[in-house]
Amino acid sequence: xxxxxxxxxxxxxxxxxxxxxxxxxxxEQFETTVFGAEPYGNYNRILxxxxxxxxxxxxxxxxxxxxWYAENGVTLRAGIRVTxxxxxxxxxxxxxxxxxxxxxxxxATGSRPFVPDIxxxxxxxxGFHQGVFCFRxxxxxxxxxxxxxxxxxxxxxxxGLLGLEAARGLQAHGLRVTVLHAxxxxxxxxxxxxxxxxxxxxVEQLGIAxxxxxxTAAILGTDAVTGVRxxxxxxxxxxxxxxxxGVRPDVELAAASGLPVGCGVLVDDQLRxxxxxxxxxxxxxxxGRVYGxxxxxxxxxxxxxxxxxxxxxxxxxxxxxxxxxxxxxxVDVSSMGVVAPAGDDEFVVYAEPGRGVYKSAVIRAGRLVGxxxxxxxxxxxxxxxxxxxxxxxxxDRIDLFFDRGDGGGAALDPAQLADDAQICNCNxxxxxxxxxxxxxxxxxxxxxxxxxxxxxxxxxCKSLVGExxxxxxxxxxxxxxxxxxxxxxxxxxxxxxxxxxxxxRLTSVSAVFAALAPxxxxxxxxxxxxxxxxxxxxxxxxxxxxxARFINDxxxxxxxxxxxxxxxxxxKGGCTTPAELRRIAxxxxxxxxxxxxxxxxxxxxxLGVRKEDLPGVWADLGLPSGHAYxxxxxxxxxxxxxxxxxxxxxxxTALGIAIESRFQGLEGPAKMKLxxxxxxxxxxxSYVKDVxxxxxxxxxxxxxxxxxxxxxxxxxxLLATVDSPxxxxxxxxxxxxxxxxxxxxxERTYAFVPRxxxxxxxxxxxxxxxGMAARLDAAVAESVAAYRDPxxxxxxxxxDGQFRPSLPLIDLPLVPAR
Amino acid sequence: MTAQPATRPEGRTGARPxxxxxxxxxxxxxxxxxxxxxxxxxxxxxxxxxxxRLHALGAVCPHAGGPLADGQIDGGVLVCPLHQxxxxxxxxxxxxxxxxVPVYPVTVDGTGELVVEMxx
Numbered sequence: 001x002x003x004x005x006x007x008x009x010x011x012x013x014x015x016x017x018x019x020x021x022x023x024x025x026x027x028e029q030f031e032t033t034v035f036g037a038e039p040y041g042n043y044n045r046i047l048x049x050x051x052x053x054x055x056x057x058x059x060x061x062x063x064x065x066x067x068w069y070a071e072n073g074v075t076l077r078a079g080i081r082v083t084x085x086x087x088x089x090x091x092x093x094x095x096x097x098x099x100x101x102x103x104x105x106x107x108a109t110g111s112r113p114f115v116p117d118i119x120x121x122x123x124x125x126x127g128f129h130q131g132v133f134c135f136r137x138x139x140x141x142x143x144x145x146x147x148x149x150x151x152x153x154x155x156x157x158x159x160g161l162l163g164l165e166a167a168r169g170l171q172a173h174g175l176r177v178t179v180l181h182a183x184x185x186x187x188x189x190x191x192x193x194x195x196x197x198x199x200x201x202x203v204e205q206l207g208i209a210x211x212x213x214x215x216t217a218a219i220l221g222t223d224a225v226t227g228v229r230x231x232x233x234x235x236x237x238x239x240x241x242x243x244x245x246g247v248r249p250d251v252e253l254a255a256a257s258g259l260p261v262g263c264g265v266l267v268d269d270q271l272r273x274x275x276x277x278x279x280x281x282x283x284x285x286x287x288g289r290v291y292g293x294x295x296x297x298x299x300x301x302x303x304x305x306x307x308x309x310x311x312x313x314x315x316x317x318x319x320x321x322x323x324x325x326x327x328x329x330x331v332d333v334s335s336m337g338v339v340a341p342a343g344d345d346e347f348v349v350y351a352e353p354g355r356g357v358y359k360s361a362v363i364r365a366g367r368l369v370g371x372x373x374x375x376x377x378x379x380x381x382x383x384x385x386x387x388x389x390x391x392x393x394x395x396d397r398i399d400l401f402f403d404r405g406d407g408g409g410a411a412l413d414p415a416q417l418a419d420d421a422q423i424c425n426c427n428x429x430x431x432x433x434x435x436x437x438x439x440x441x442x443x444x445x446x447x448x449x450x451x452x453x454x455x456x457x458x459x460x461c462k463s464l465v466g467e468x469x470x471x472x473x474x475x476x477x478x479x480x481x482x483x484x485x486x487x488x489x490x491x492x493x494x495x496x497x498x499x500x501x502x503x504x505r506l507t508s509v510s511a512v513f514a515a516l517a518p519x520x521x522x523x524x525x526x527x528x529x530x531x532x533x534x535x536x537x538x539x540x541x542x543x544x545x546x547x548a549r550f551i552n553d554x555x556x557x558x559x560x561x562x563x564x565x566x567x568x569x570x571x572k573g574g575c576t577t578p579a580e581l582r583r584i585a586x587x588x589x590x591x592x593x594x595x596x597x598x599x600x601x602x603x604x605x606x607l608g609v610r611k612e613d614l615p616g617v618w619a620d621l622g623l624p625s626g627h628a629y630x631x632x633x634x635x636x637x638x639x640x641x642x643x644x645x646x647x648x649x650x651x652x653t654a655l656g657i658a659i660e661s662r663f664q665g666l667e668g669p670a671k672m673k674l675x676x677x678x679x680x681x682x683x684x685x686s687y688v689k690d691v692x693x694x695x696x697x698x699x700x701x702x703x704x705x706x707x708x709x710x711x712x713x714x715x716x717x718l719l720a721t722v723d724s725p726x727x728x729x730x731x732x733x734x735x736x737x738x739x740x741x742x743x744x745x746x747e748r749t750y751a752f753v754p755r756x757x758x759x760x761x762x763x764x765x766x767x768x769x770x771g772m773a774a775r776l777d778a779a780v781a782e783s784v785a786a787y788r789d790p791x792x793x794x795x796x797x798x799x800d801g802q803f804r805p806s807l808p809l810i811d812l813p814l815v816p817a818r
Numbered sequence: 819m820t821a822q823p824a825t826r827p828e829g830r831t832g833a834r835p836x837x838x839x840x841x842x843x844x845x846x847x848x849x850x851x852x853x854x855x856x857x858x859x860x861x862x863x864x865x866x867x868x869x870x871r872l873h874a875l876g877a878v879c880p881h882a883g884g885p886l887a888d889g890q891i892d893g894g895v896l897v898c899p900l901h902q903x904x905x906x907x908x909x910x911x912x913x914x915x916x917x918x919v920p921v922y923p924v925t926v927d928g929t930g931e932l933v934v935e936m937x938x
Contacts, residue, residue, distance in 0.1 A: 427901070453914060456902065489892075510850075510868055522868065522892035525902075547850025547868070551888040551899045559899055563885040799848040806854040806885035807877065809861050 002031045005308075006092050006102035008082045008253065010036025012045060013281025013297045014108030015064045020305030022072055029309055032074045033100055035092070038137055039079030041065045045136075046294065052141050052169030085257035087277070104276050104308060107254055107265055111247035111282040111292070112136070116157070116182075118228075120219035121243070131225030132241045135166045147240060148173040154240040155228050157216045159186040161328055163244035167208050168329035170242070178236060179203070180214040180228070182245070187328065190335040194351060195358040195374050202331045202356040202375065211236075249283045249290055264290045269316040271304040280304050287319055295475035296320035323384045325377060327415075331356065334380035336387045338362050338370035345369070348397045359401045368393060371400075379403065381467045395757060414464075414471035423464055426457020431468055438472035444480035445469045458711030459746075486745050487530055489523025490516050494533075494744060501537060508543035509534060528553075529745040532631055532667045536740050539786035546799050555803060556790040557614055558629035560607065562814035563807050565614060567606040568628035569621050570664065573638040573656035573676075574602025580623065587620045594817035599628070601635035601673065608813035612803050615794030624789040625665070631746070633666040633736070634673050637685065641678030641695070648678035650695025655725045656684075659693075659732060665787055666736060666780070669743040674732075685709060690739075690749040691732050692716050701728050705735055705761065706753025714750040717758035720766045734765050734773060737780040841932040844872065852896075854887035857934055863887035864924055864932060865896065865907065873907040874924035874934050880917040 005021070007014050018032060026032070036042075042064040050056030069076035081095045091099045113134040115121065121132050128134070131151075133144050148154070148170055156167045159181025167177045179186075185196025186203065200210050211230075218229040219241060227237040249264035259273045260266040264285030266273060271286070273279045280300045282292055291297065299320055306315035323336035339362075341347040346363040355375065361383070362370035371383045379401055386393060386400075393400065417423075419432035429452045437448045445466045449455040455462040470477045486494040490512065497516070506512045509530045514520045531548040552558055557565035569584065584604055588596050594608035603626055609617055618625075627634060638656030642648035656676040666672070675684040676693040686692030688709035694702045700723045707716030719735065722728055738761070743752040753761065763769035765776075797803065805812070839857045844866060847853045852865040854877045861877035863886045875896070877886050884900035891897070895913065896905045903914045910919040923935040 451914070453902065524890045524892040524895055524897045524904075527890055527892075545850065546848055547890065550890065554888075559885075559888065561882065561884075561900065563883075563888070799851070800846050801848075801853050804853060806852075806863070806887035807861060808854055808856040809859070 003029060003103040004101055005030035005032045005104045005106070006100055007032065007034045007106045007108060008085075008092065009106075009108030009110055009281070009283070010034050010038070010042050010076065010078065011108060011110045011281065012042060012063065012294065013110065013283075013301060014106065015042035016298060017106060017108065017280050017301040017304055018072075018074060019064070020301045021309055022074075024305055024309040024311040026305070026309050027073055030104070034069065034074055034076050035080055035082045035094060036076065036078045037081045038139070040138060041068060041076070041078070043138060048135070048138065048141050049165035049169050051138070052135075052144060052166065053172040054169075055172075058138065082253060085253065085259075087257055087274070090276075102276075105278070106304070106308075107259075107273065107277070107279040107283060108281045109250040109253060109283045111290075112250045113243065114246045114248045115243055116216070116245050118157070118216050118219060118243075120222075121241075129219055129225065129241075130223070131221075131239065132219060132243065135162055135242055135244050136247070144170065144242065145173065148175055151240045152176060153178070153238040154242060155180055155216075155236060155238040156242045156244055157228075158244035158246065159183070159210065159212070160189060160244070160246060161187060161326065162246070163242075164203060164208075164329040166242050166244050167203075168206065170240075171206070171208060175240070176209075177207075178209040178211060178238065180211050180216055180230070180236070182213070182215045184212055186210065186212075187333070190324070190333070190339060191372055191374065192340050192360065194349070195360065195372050198351065198353050198356055198358040198374055199328070199331060199333070201353060203329050205356075206330055208329065247282070247292065249285065251283060254279065254283070262288075269303075269318060270307045271300055271317060278304055278308070286317065289319060291320060291322065293322055293324050293475075296322060298474060321388055323380075323387055325380050325384075332373070332375060332377040334371075334373040334377040334383070336371050336384060337368070339372065340370075346397075348400060350398075350401050361397070361400050363393060363397075366392060368400075381463055381470075392757075394754070395759070414468045417468070423468065424452075424454035424457060424461045427453045429454035434465060434468050435472040438469055438477075443469075443473050444478055444483075446480035446483055460711045486533070487523070487526035489513065489521070489526030490530075491518065492516060494742070498533070498537065498741070501534070507534065507538050507541050508545050509548035510545055511543075528631070529669075532669065532745075535667050536783065539783045544798070546802075552629035554799075555611060555614055556625050556629065556793070557609065557611075560813075560815055562608075562812055563805075563810075564608045564610055564813040564815060566628070567609050567614070567617055567621075568599060568601075568603050568626035569623035570626040570660075571603045571623075572660045573636055573653050575638075575653060575657065576604075583621055583623070587617055590620065591617055592817075594813050594815055601626075601628070602637050603628070603635060608815045608817075610805065610812050612805050614803055615797075618791040618794040625791045627665045630665075630667065631670050632668060632672070633660075633663045634671050636660040637673075637675040637689075639676075639678050639683040641676075645678055647681060648695070649697045650678050650699070650701060651725075652676040652678035652684065652693070652695055655693065655701075655728060658725060659729060662729060662784055663733065663736060663780075665790070666740075666783055668736065668740045670746050670748045672736060672739075672749070687715050688713065689716065691735060693728055693732075696721070699723060701725070703728060703731055703735075706749045706758075708748060708750035712748070712750050714754075717753055717761075719758065719761060730777060731765065733780040733784075734776045735761070737776040737783075738765060738772075741776075741779075836936055836938040839934050839936060840927075841934055843930050844926045844932050845930060847932075850891065852887040852889065852891065854885065855934075858936060860936065862922060862934060863889075864934070865891050867891065867893065867907075869893070872924045872926065872932070874922040875905070875907070875910055876920040879903060880912070880919060886919065 044061045047061040084093045113136045153176040156163045156179045159179045185193045186199050215231040217231045220227040227235050251261045254265045255261045265279035267279050267284045271278045303315045303317040306312035325334040341362045348361045350359045357375035360372045368386045417431045421431045437451045442448045448469050455465045484493045486497050513522045527548040528550045535542045591613050593606045597605045599605045636656040636659045638653045641652030672690045674691045675686040675689045677684040677686040678695050686694045688707040692704040702721050703719045704716030705719045708714045841855045847866040850868045852863045854863050863877040864874045879898040881903045884898040888899045889896045903916050910921040
């Protein structure tokens with residue numbers, strides 16, 4: 001027998017709670033009745049300002065139209081206000097005289113417009129004066145649009161978000177608009193005085209007059225509005241008034257039925273107000289807080305649904321960290337946490353009043369507890385993440401406000417983007433496709449990226465993808481727990497994974513899956529990461545299961561679009577000899593190689609080699625592999641240095657060759673590109689390499705780490721200045737080993753270095769603060785000693801058919817011969 | 819590298835007689851890997867899972883002609899090496915929005931040799 005569930009309130013919180021309950025099989029458990037005071041389905045109240053401004057049409061803002069209720073077996077009593085709750089008889093009485101019994105009751109009455117006591121605003125007989133409006137419902141909006149047609153000048157009482165939105169919307173109907181704000185600056189709930197001042201300039205530039213410290217005392221005119229009187233006696237002529245002075249939780253019904261009420265209906269962590277009676281949304285007060293933005297409502301709805309359906313009886317709502325990003329009267333505003341500093345909080349501010357830009361951050365004990373952005377919100381995604389995840393902040397506080405190249409700053413606002421705007425340029429994924437994936441139920445960034453393959457190329461669109469997923473999910477995108485796992489198939493972060501591998505002495509990828517994966521199941525996408533990790537941990541004892549290798553690592557060449565391969569022989573430091581060049585040329589002719597190309601890493605690439613020809617090519621080349629295909633040490637670019645160049649102050653060529661000889665083929669979480677320059681003119685581009693060395697006068701060498709010049713451009717941070725090539729070799733090896741042990745899979749040094757911070761790296765690697773330097777040096781030495789040129793497998797294949805063609809009936813190459 | 823769909827010939831397609839085709843010893847396929855065979859004018863990729871199970875599918879990725887035999891597999895799916903499109907080994911259906919890959923019954927006979935059943 002199904003229980004009777006009654007929901008009082010058909011707004012965003014009430015309807016969303018019903019949806020979440022239905023999603024958890026609520027239809028079998030409950031016979032649901034929803035009472036809505038308005039005669040409509042549930043619509044998105046936030047979009048009313050768009051409807052007022054004529055930018056949205058009414059039909060588009062409905063979340064649950066009337067048919068939705070019938071299709072889901074929910075009885076909707078639209079336009080019927082609930083008048084009382086009889087908790088003894090467990091019945092709800094409505095204005096139409098009906099009485100409906102309940103086993104579980106949810107109160108979602110939302111909030112009411114707050115109307116300050118203004119003389120003349122209300123008519124005893126007809127409610128509001130005919131020229132005075134509130135701005136809360138669709139009907140309010142319709143009446144305002146109709147009334148605005150034949151009126152000239154509107155006074156908006158209230159300079160908060162709602163008031164400014166109403167002002168901007170009415171302006172679109174050709175009205176002169178004056179905002180009357182009682183406080184000292186606009187949006188004083190979210191902004192401090194300086195930010196409010198900058199917002200005011202922007203609003204005034206839109207042609208909206210703003211009067212501050214203006215308290216409205218009375219409405220003038222009986223039949224038609226002729227003006228408003230401010231306290232202090234001044235009169236402002238106008239012929240229409242909109243009251244948007246904030247909202248208060250609608251608790252009248254709850255209070256009348258004896259439920260505990262403070263500012264809102266008092267609820268516990270299960271959103272319970274009393275036995276079998278719950279409250280959710282703007283009418284609820286949880287741990288002293290009432291939430292007026294959407295994201296917390298979704299969280300409350302999920303927890304309440306989990307609890308009431310028994311899907312997760314222990315589900316608890318512990319409050320929300322509120323971050324809002326919105327457009328106020330055309331001005332971008334993003335605000336989170338506290339507005340102003342208290343006690344000895346650190347307060348960082350950047351302001352450009354001329355451009356209407358203001359940024360402030362409140363930092364307490366090294367953590368971001370509040371931030372405000374006006375005019376330029378490009379950093380809001382970064383700040384919201386820092387605020388939500390409580391992560392350590394960049395040492396240079398300016399990095400809070402400006403992206404100085406350490407992450408693809410998302411300069412675009414998701415809402416503004418066209419549906420067909422291409423977000424991921426590597427795999428051609430549009431905003432519409434991302435939104436569709438969210439609509440189909442993928443509500444974490446990871447799930448959306450998995451399904452659409454956005455962000456799976458160079459990764460520089462990841463933060464924008466994250467913003468769009470957050471926007472598409474109505475601010476309720478959750479963080480996928482697997483984000484912190486080293487590989488998707490094993491639910492462990494890197495430190496725990498490495499500890500488990502050592503503890504149980506797991507030396508093969510299949511052993512790791514069997515021991516640590518859910519039900520011991522293999523996962524194709526985790527094999528490459530595990531193979532690289534195990535080879536680093538067990539240089540000599542690693543059991544090399546070839547299926548764990550990606551094809552490039554199986555055949556030691558880079559697969560091309562037609563299934564042929566590119567072959568890059570090792571030319572240490574970018575140096576070669578006539579004899580080597582002749583052999584390269586002879587091989588290119590003998591095997592009809594379609595393209596011979598110089599690479600970005602100062603080497604020569606033979607493109608379009610058939611898989612079955614690889615062993616012959618390697619043998620005829622007589623050169624070792626250049627490792628241009630693996631997640632490993634790639635190359636050391638050099639300039640000719642002191643031996644040739646008149647400016648050279650160090651023998652960069654010799655040092656580059658020495659570094660490449662020592663660390664050739666060293667595997668890692670991602671590729672490692674190095675360079676050595678013979679002087680600060682930096683012709684080998686050392687400043688933008690994973691490890692970059694620059695000779696400086698006096699026989700010394702600067703070592704930079706975390707640089708990049710590919711999908712992502714970043715100047716490396718100076719790790720140390722040393723006074724001998726040997727010291728460079730030691731510190732380079734130590735850094736590479738530390739990176740191999742601590743970076744996430746596919747995390748390049750340009751993300752790893754700023755994540756840990758250069759101070760931490762200097763302490764560990766240069767000052768040996770953690771006493772691990774010796775171990776790191778020994779570990780990398782062990783890997784160096786275990787190195788073996790993979791191209792030797794040409795003579796003795798590691799598996800049957802290692803070089804057997806995979807498209808036997810196609811005459812390769814298909815790539816063009818240039 | 820943007821992936822334009824390659825107008826890829828299926829390969830030298832001769833007659834397609836139906837029925838069983840013998841492809842040589844199953845042991846020739848290393849555990850967890852795949853190898854490609856030309857079977858009466860059709861390219862077939864045969865995968866031998868680490869638990870010994872066998873799957874035979876079309877050898878050309880419908881997305882951009884990638885060599886599926888070079889892909890990595892686990893107990894359930896195959897990942898194309900070119901653009902990481904995912905196909906279910908048992909059904910050939912794609913999990914990343916691509917057209918499905920044909921699937922062919924494959925067994926090992928008494929002598930340990932692979933036998934693939936080609937459709938009419």
